[in-house]
Amino acid sequence: MKQSQLFTKTQRNAPKDESSVNAQLLIRAGFADKLMAGVYTLLPLGLRVMKKIENIIREEMNAIGGQELFMPSLQPKENWLKTGRWDAMDDLYKVKDKSDREFALGPTHEEIIVPLAKKFVNSYKDLPFAAYQFQNKFRMELRAKSGILRGREFMMKDSYSFHLNEEDLDNYYEKAKTAYFNIFDRAGIKDQTYLTFASGGTFSKYSHEYQTATPAGEDIIYICGKCSLAINKEIKPEVETCPECQGKDFREEKAIEVGNIFKLGTKYSAPFDLSVKDEKGEKKTLVMGCYGIGLGRLMGTVAEVYHDNRGLIWPESVAPFAVHILSLNKNAEAEKLYNELMGKGIEVLYDDREASAGEKFADADLIGIPCQLIVSDKNMKENEVEIKNRKTGEKSFVKFSAAEIIKNLNEKK
Numbered sequence: 001m002k003q004s005q006l007f008t009k010t011q012r013n014a015p016k017d018e019s020s021v022n023a024q025l026l027i028r029a030g031f032a033d034k035l036m037a038g039v040y041t042l043l044p045l046g047l048r049v050m051k052k053i054e055n056i057i058r059e060e061m062n063a064i065g066g067q068e069l070f071m072p073s074l075q076p077k078e079n080w081l082k083t084g085r086w087d088a089m090d091d092l093y094k095v096k097d098k099s100d101r102e103f104a105l106g107p108t109h110e111e112i113i114v115p116l117a118k119k120f121v122n123s124y125k126d127l128p129f130a131a132y133q134f135q136n137k138f139r140m141e142l143r144a145k146s147g148i149l150r151g152r153e154f155m156m157k158d159s160y161s162f163h164l165n166e167e168d169l170d171n172y173y174e175k176a177k178t179a180y181f182n183i184f185d186r187a188g189i190k191d192q193t194y195l196t197f198a199s200g201g202t203f204s205k206y207s208h209e210y211q212t213a214t215p216a217g218e219d220i221i222y223i224c225g226k227c228s229l230a231i232n233k234e235i236k237p238e239v240e241t242c243p244e245c246q247g248k249d250f251r252e253e254k255a256i257e258v259g260n261i262f263k264l265g266t267k268y269s270a271p272f273d274l275s276v277k278d279e280k281g282e283k284k285t286l287v288m289g290c291y292g293i294g295l296g297r298l299m300g301t302v303a304e305v306y307h308d309n310r311g312l313i314w315p316e317s318v319a320p321f322a323v324h325i326l327s328l329n330k331n332a333e334a335e336k337l338y339n340e341l342m343g344k345g346i347e348v349l350y351d352d353r354e355a356s357a358g359e360k361f362a363d364a365d366l367i368g369i370p371c372q373l374i375v376s377d378k379n380m381k382e383n384e385v386e387i388k389n390r391k392t393g394e395k396s397f398v399k400f401s402a403a404e405i406i407k408n409l410n411e412k413k
């Protein structure tokens with residue numbers, strides 16, 4: 001894409017009322033725009049990152065048998081009365097139409113997927129299965145001060161699994177655990193992300209959160225020095241030893257909950273009487289698990305973990321583009337390179353704007369595409385381009401040829 005065509009621009013300053021690092025950088029770099037507290041527009045650059053994250057998650061969910069669907073945000077009150085959450089859920093947005101009929105704006109989708117499953121599950125032979133979606137959730141968050149980490153409207157991947165018994169749920173739960181690690185690995189934050197024991201609610205002793213250690217975190221976790229599993233502070237008062245390895249040394253860190261997995265048991269299947277007859281003809285209420293990841297929260301977490309005082313530093317896997325060409329008054333040559341790289345399937349942002357070299361360098365560092373290619377008079381004299389690694393600042397010079405550049409990029413991987 002040509003940067004001159006991008007309708008958004010970088011900004012010198014973030015909005016004064018925005019205190020979080022992720023939102024300050026994402027707004028300044030032109031990835032997001034703040035509509036109001038906790039509500040953001042994803043701009044073209046930001047949407048590209050979001051779609052990369054979405055695809056990583058989709059691949060990992062499909063790999064463990066997830067089936068993608070898409071459920072509505074506007075939901076009937078009756079379903080929420082049935083589970084008791086119409087009154088019990090503090091952060092539920094409720095809307096009324098002209099005839100005084102009330103609806104919920106979905107903060108999560110158990111109330112929709114359970115009656116949906118009931119329409120199709122007739123026999124134990126229909127089990128197990130898991131379904132997931134990418135969907136905007138609405139929650140009346142009172143402390144929406146963490147930028148895109150805590151939205152009032154935000155994109156979530158939510159999966160739900162359905163089983164005949166607990167053993168089968170346990171089995172799927174372990175697969176989900178691994179899939180989640182793969183996701184955080186591919187998004188570049190595996191080293192900072194800890195599987196964390198959290199309170200499990202009614203059904204199981206613990207649920208699991210995936211907590212990424214960073215000073216921007218709202219949660220406090222205790223990381224076990226022996227096995228590197230963590231415990232959320234909210235449950236920690238009762239836990240003296242690590243539930244995994246019985247270790248007793250913990251390190252305290254601030255962390256962001258990027259995802260969580262939960263054994264629901266029959267909490268939502270029972271109110272809707274979602275049940276089947278098992279092989280012996282006995283009635284069994286289905287056992288469920290649920291598995292969430294906030295995509296905006298993940299994107300914001302990557303921004304919190306990977307930035308410096310000049311701007312964002314995207315891991316390749318989620319970067320909006322792989323390569324940023326900066327043309328310093330060498331547009332014919334730069335354009336040639338742009339077309340050749342695009343022809344070879346490389347995602348390129350090409351800074352063809354009429355702007356000073358200083359401005360282009362500063363913007364490129366702010367936007368944070370992993371690889372910058374600098375086409376200048378000086379470099380062209382040697383028939384070379386300069387390749388600069390945004391993360392390390394390392395510079396190298398390669399022959400002015402798309403093939404050479406691609407070779408160089410692949411060698412660095």
Ligand code: ATP
Nearest residue numbers: 141149150151154156257258259260292293294297
């Ligand atoms: P938190 O304790 O941070 O409020 P939660 O326990 O309410 O999170 P869930 O309901 O389990 O979160 O949602 C699943 C995932 O959705 C979370 O792990 C997180 O990644 C994301 N998420 C939850 N609330 C928000 C929000 N307000 N904005 C962005 N992402 C969110």
Ligand code: MG
Nearest residue numbers: 091139141150
């Ligand atoms: Mg919450």
